[in-house]
Every structure is written in C-alpha cells, then in structure tokens.
Amino acid sequence: MACHTPARPTPHGHKEVLLIGPPNVGKSVIFNQLTGMNVSMANYAGTTVDIARGTGRFGEFPVSLVDLPGTYTLAASNQAEEVATDMLAGPADLVLIVADAVHLESSLFLILQVLEAGHPSIVILNRIDVALRRGISVDAGLLAERLGVPVVPTVAVRSEGFDALREEVVQILRDPREPKPLQGDPWEIAEDLCRVVQHAPAGDDSDLHDLPPHGAPPHPRRRIRFGENALIQPWPGLLIAAVALLTAVGVIVGLGMGMRQILLLPLVRGYLFPFLRSLVTALVGQEMIRNILIGEYGLLIKGIEWPFTLVLPYVISFYLVISIMEDTGYLPRFAVLLDGAFGKIGLRGSHSISLLLGYGCAIPGILSSRAMGSRKERIILATMISLAVPCISQTGAIFALLAEASLLLVPVIFLLSFAVMIGAGLILDRLVPGTRSRLVYEMPVLLVPQRRVILRKMIGQIRHYIIDGALPMVVAVGIASVLYETGILAYLGRFFAPLVTGWLRLPEEAAVPLVLGVVRRELTVLPLLDMGLSPVQLLVGASVGLFYVPCIAVVATLSREFGVRIAFGHLLLTVATAFLVGGFIARVGALF
Structure with a gap:
C-alpha cells in the first residue's frame, strides 16, 4: 500500500503521536482531553475519511496528536482501517492505543497488531469504572509487563488517570523504546493474556472498588439490571x-x-x-x-x-x-x-x-x-x-x-x-x-446516565x-x-x-x-x-x-x-x- 500523508502535516518541531482504538471506547473523549480546543479536521489524502489533528504540550515536548478512525482490526477491510494501517506504516514518535477494560480480549487483538508496527507505544486502559461494576478487574501492571509497554488505566469521562498518562508520554518521548511484538497467533495470545491479567474478584459490590495501578479511585456508575436481555x-x-x-x-x-x-x-x-x-x-x-x-x-x-x-x-x-x-x-x-x-x-x-x-x-x-x-x-x-x-x-x-x-x-x-x-x-x-x-457488536452494559x-x-x-x-x-x-x-x-x-x-x-x-x-x-x-x-x-x-x-x-x-x-x-x-x-x-x- 502506498504511504500517504494527512492533508495537514505535522507542525515543524512537534512530535507525531497517533491515537488509535476501537469505536465507542472513549477515544474521542481522550483526544479532546489531551488537545483541548486546538483541533483541525482534514481529509486523509486519497480518501473521504476525516482525520482530526490536535496540538498540545507534554512536558518540554510540543506534540501533534492525530486521532485515527475507530477500528477493531488492521485488516484494511474498509476505508477507516486502510487509513489506520497506512498511518501506522509511516513515521510516528509514539502511538497511544485505547483499550476497553470491559472487552479486553478484542482490544488486545488490536493492540498486538499495532505493536507489530514497531512504534513506541502506550496502552490506555479506559472504562475501568464500568469494568469494576461488572465484576471485572484488570492487573494493569502485569499486562504492561507481558506486553512490554506502559499500561495506564483511565476513566476518560471523569478525566481520571490523565496525570499518569501525561507522565508516561513524557517518559517515552524522552527515552523512546520500540516494543517487542509477541510471537504467535494474535487471537490465541489475546485469549491467554486475558486469562492471566483479567478476573472477577470474589465478594460483593464493595469488593469492586479496588483500583488497578495508576488510577485515581473511581466512582462507579450504577448499572441498570432490569431488562438487559429483554x-x-x-x-x-x-x-x-x-x-x-x-x-x-x-x-x-x-x-x-x-x-x-x-x-x-x-x-x-x-x-x-x-x-x-x-x-x-x-x-x-x-x-x-x-x-x-x-x-x-x-x-x-x-x-x-x-x-x-x-x-x-x-x-x-x-x-x-x-x-x-x-x-x-x-x-x-x-x-x-x-x-x-x-x-x-x-x-x-x-x-x-x-x-x-x-x-x-x-x-x-x-x-x-x-x-x-x-x-x-x-x-x-x-x-x-x-x-x-x-x-x-x-x-x-x-x-x-x-x-x-x-x-x-x-x-x-x-x-x-x-x-x-x-x-x-x-x-x-x-x-x-x-x-x-457483516458487523459484530460489543454490547455495553446498561448504566444510569x-x-x-x-x-x-x-x-x-x-x-x-x-x-x-x-x-x-x-x-x-x-x-x-x-x-x-x-x-x-x-x-x-x-x-x-x-x-x-x-x-x-x-x-x-x-x-x-x-x-x-x-x-x-x-x-x-x-x-x-x-x-x-x-x-x-x-x-x-x-x-x-x-x-x-x-x-x-x-x-x-x-x-x-x-x-x-x-x-x-x-x-x-x-x-x-x-x-x-x-x-x-x-x-x-x-x-x-
């Protein structure tokens, strides 16, 4: 695939940071939190897909953050996936990968594909509050150890975990480290990782308030349990x-x-x-x-x-x-x-x-x-x-x-x-x-708005x-x-x-x-x-x-x-x- 460049290039002197993740996991909220109002939209060259580019500052580094289209895979089966694959094939100083703590296995499948591109990366483990309310906890430290990249838990809608995220971004930009891709079938690796790092804690709802590392104590939203399947x-x-x-x-x-x-x-x-x-x-x-x-x-x-x-x-x-x-x-x-x-x-x-x-x-x-x-x-x-x-x-x-x-x-x-x-x-x-x-849906839980x-x-x-x-x-x-x-x-x-x-x-x-x-x-x-x-x-x-x-x-x-x-x-x-x-x-x- 020929490598294109976005319609608006990276400003001179700015670090190029890509933001990627599945749809509906809070990626846009994270992008807005990291860039504020300094955002522009443009078509990706040769396509009709819009790319959002925002600027911000992380420590001593001016950064140009590119919000890639939401995608579950890099199979390039539609235009959004083609753009994501194309940009990952080009130069980047850092890739921020948004993962869903509720549906971790499918997110890990995307993470493993992104890591194969060889760019320094950070995994943003979002929606940990929703996961905890469902009885799901993720050992972020162990996940980071197995993947070989930092993993930062966040609750994007409440701006929780972003101080830790900014610190990790600065550290990676100061000392870039290319990840070592895990060898084997991505789905099998994702399944094995899930079994190791994700589990449902014992006890009642009071036990669900334990936090993974780097996270500020969340205030979990109440779940609507009536009629989910109905x-x-x-x-x-x-x-x-x-x-x-x-x-x-x-x-x-x-x-x-x-x-x-x-x-x-x-x-x-x-x-x-x-x-x-x-x-x-x-x-x-x-x-x-x-x-x-x-x-x-x-x-x-x-x-x-x-x-x-x-x-x-x-x-x-x-x-x-x-x-x-x-x-x-x-x-x-x-x-x-x-x-x-x-x-x-x-x-x-x-x-x-x-x-x-x-x-x-x-x-x-x-x-x-x-x-x-x-x-x-x-x-x-x-x-x-x-x-x-x-x-x-x-x-x-x-x-x-x-x-x-x-x-x-x-x-x-x-x-x-x-x-x-x-x-x-x-x-x-x-x-x-x-x-x-043929489309596959990840069904979210019903929550009190x-x-x-x-x-x-x-x-x-x-x-x-x-x-x-x-x-x-x-x-x-x-x-x-x-x-x-x-x-x-x-x-x-x-x-x-x-x-x-x-x-x-x-x-x-x-x-x-x-x-x-x-x-x-x-x-x-x-x-x-x-x-x-x-x-x-x-x-x-x-x-x-x-x-x-x-x-x-x-x-x-x-x-x-x-x-x-x-x-x-x-x-x-x-x-x-x-x-x-x-x-x-x-x-x-x-x-x-």
Whole structure:
C-alpha cells in the first residue's frame, strides 16, 4: 500500500503521536482531553475519511496528536482501517492505543497488531469504572509487563488517570523504546493474556472498588439490571422500543414547546423585538434598509426568531433525549433489535444509529457509515437520510409549524417519513448492485446516565447547531430580506405560484418559501407559520419541507462521498418526492 500523508502535516518541531482504538471506547473523549480546543479536521489524502489533528504540550515536548478512525482490526477491510494501517506504516514518535477494560480480549487483538508496527507505544486502559461494576478487574501492571509497554488505566469521562498518562508520554518521548511484538497467533495470545491479567474478584459490590495501578479511585456508575436481555428480544423488545420512541417524541415536543411558549417567545416578542424596532426606526432613515432589518423578512426579527426561538428549543430537547439514550447504552440494543427488519431493506441494524444521527444532522449520519458498511449499504443509507430524515433544524421547524395547530399532525408527518424511508430502502435494495456487510457488536452494559456527561454532550451539540445551523440560517434570512425588499423574491414566487396554488393547493405567497428552501431546507417550513393555513395545508407544507432539496452542505457531502452523479440524482429524487407527496396529501385532504 502506498504511504500517504494527512492533508495537514505535522507542525515543524512537534512530535507525531497517533491515537488509535476501537469505536465507542472513549477515544474521542481522550483526544479532546489531551488537545483541548486546538483541533483541525482534514481529509486523509486519497480518501473521504476525516482525520482530526490536535496540538498540545507534554512536558518540554510540543506534540501533534492525530486521532485515527475507530477500528477493531488492521485488516484494511474498509476505508477507516486502510487509513489506520497506512498511518501506522509511516513515521510516528509514539502511538497511544485505547483499550476497553470491559472487552479486553478484542482490544488486545488490536493492540498486538499495532505493536507489530514497531512504534513506541502506550496502552490506555479506559472504562475501568464500568469494568469494576461488572465484576471485572484488570492487573494493569502485569499486562504492561507481558506486553512490554506502559499500561495506564483511565476513566476518560471523569478525566481520571490523565496525570499518569501525561507522565508516561513524557517518559517515552524522552527515552523512546520500540516494543517487542509477541510471537504467535494474535487471537490465541489475546485469549491467554486475558486469562492471566483479567478476573472477577470474589465478594460483593464493595469488593469492586479496588483500583488497578495508576488510577485515581473511581466512582462507579450504577448499572441498570432490569431488562438487559429483554431489550434485544422481539418480545418485549419491540414494545419497549415503541414506548421509548413515543416517550422520546413526547419529551422533545413537550419540552421544546414549553421553552418556546413560556420562556423564549414572551421574552423576544415582549421586550427584545420592540426595542430593536424602536432602535432601528430611530437610527435608520432609509426605508429599504430599515425594512431589510425589521420588515417582513427582517434580519433582526426573523433572523433571531426562527433559529433561536422557534428551532433552538427543540434542538435542546432533542439532544437531551439522544444523549440519555446513548449514555445508558440503549442505542446498541436498539440496533441489534432492528437488525432483522433492516435486513429486509438492504441494511444492518447498526445503521439505525446512523439514521438517528441524521435527525441531528444529515452529514454525520452519512459519514458514520464509513466504517460499518459496504458501498451498496452506504448509498441506500445516504438516500434514506437525505430524502426523508429531517435534521434538527427541520425537525424544530416542523414541530413549530404543526404542534400548536394539532399534536396529532406531528406523529402523522413522522409516520409519513418512515413510510417513504422504507419504500426507498426496498426499491434501492433491488436496484443498487453490491453486497451486504457483516458487523459484530460489543454490547455495553446498561448504566444510569451521568448528568455531567449528558450536559457536556448537549453543550457540544448545541454549539455545533449554532455554528453550522443557526448562523447559516441567519445569513439565509438576510439574503431573503434583501431579495424580498428588491422584489426579486416576489418575482420568483410568482414563477412557482401555479405549481403551489394548482398542485399543492396552498396560497400564492407559499411559493416564496420554496425559493428560500434551496438555501436552507427549514426555510421551506418556517415562513408558513404566519400564513393562517388550515390543518391540511399545514400538513402539505410540512411534507414538502420534509422531502425538499437537501441543504448545500449535504449535497457537497454526497458529491464528495459518492460522486456528482449520485448527488444530482438525490436532488432530483427529493424534489420529485416533495411535490408528489405534497400534492397527494392536498387531494386526499380535499375529500374530507
């Protein structure tokens, strides 16, 4: 394999440190702890895999830390593994290998492969708190002796063990030592090592608080023991999943609507907007500029109201629910439960997690499939997400449009979304050539969620929404305001009016959001709030907004991942679906 270099090379004078480990063992948390905010993203040369590179300082050494894609092996069976293998074949001053104390044997299999590369290495034994709660203890000192490299236990989510890790990094950088690979079959060696260094201590839970070397005393999380196996059985697993999803939707809608109506809307409409209107009226004399700022699509009015008072409450409630489901360990069980059903549409149950990520943002949902699926599966998944999975901005806009008119319309629009997704999957499974993947899951235990972890995840996701969702929406509102005041938007609206009034049976002014939706999908929905539409018209507008063209960033991602032809095909498919479904609902609604 030809050796490439990352798109952003190591800064001059910095030590090159690679971070590698399986998915879902806290590798990203460790990377963030060691680098802080000094992080950049770039594509690995010749691939679509993103590489995160951060800088930090360990003692006297400036360090460039590269976060490699999560991988279980170095078999190079997918793009993520190819990148990890390629980088390990190149120069590196140190490799940090993250191991899972709960599933040590599979982690050791990866460790043994990494050690064969010959780079100075340190094993980070993470999740020791979870292991101890399961009655698993690991003799880190004996493991270090057998592997011939330092082993540092950590609890990454609580920043425990990082002082010892930093000391070991400094020692290795001062005195690099190449490891001596163990000879023999890696799986047999991993199995033998597990028998020697890992055991379940005798006694009750009070005995589980003994710590391996180098670790600060953990505060183990409480385990949820009820229903662990039941969650992955068709009965009662499917019933529990249905209840969980309905509860999640109820919390998202109820909490989001409460924040909107009780806190944000009274605050901005009662105090902020009157102040801004009076300030602009006093300071700006030219009528067009004044209207651009506070008029029909006023930048200072709609640019605040739509992204921050209508959508943001649902963003907060959505990520609260998803963070809880993720932190408890329920999502992998949800994936296993749905594996059979997803197999009928050409996917694996693990892709359900990608779909859930798509409800936050389509881009991570599409990208998350890189290391867990064939090209056929990735095309099917990307089509389902870009066609029928609303991102959090769209979801908030749809909730804002439908929830106040009738709560019954909210499940209707999402059932419609599921129906279109399933139909697309069934069709594409027959049309798209290729094979299906086989994926292995390591099932985490069910744990009581941690407030600190959930809060940290929510803050990160809300920051991401503000930067990548809200601010572009503000820019789009500003563009719309200029187009509206110059008459261009009205002209474009008249051009689409026959389609809107004749086919969708919406008022003529509803043509304007179709133009805005090309810039931001949720802008197809939000302007409908002030048009006094009937419930049927609201459902028509929401369905068009649901299936309408993906935002520009999603189209660019599709083009980069699969090529321009497939990206253009997605554009045609989404537009056609939006108008076909919208027109069908309008005609069915007219019968009642």
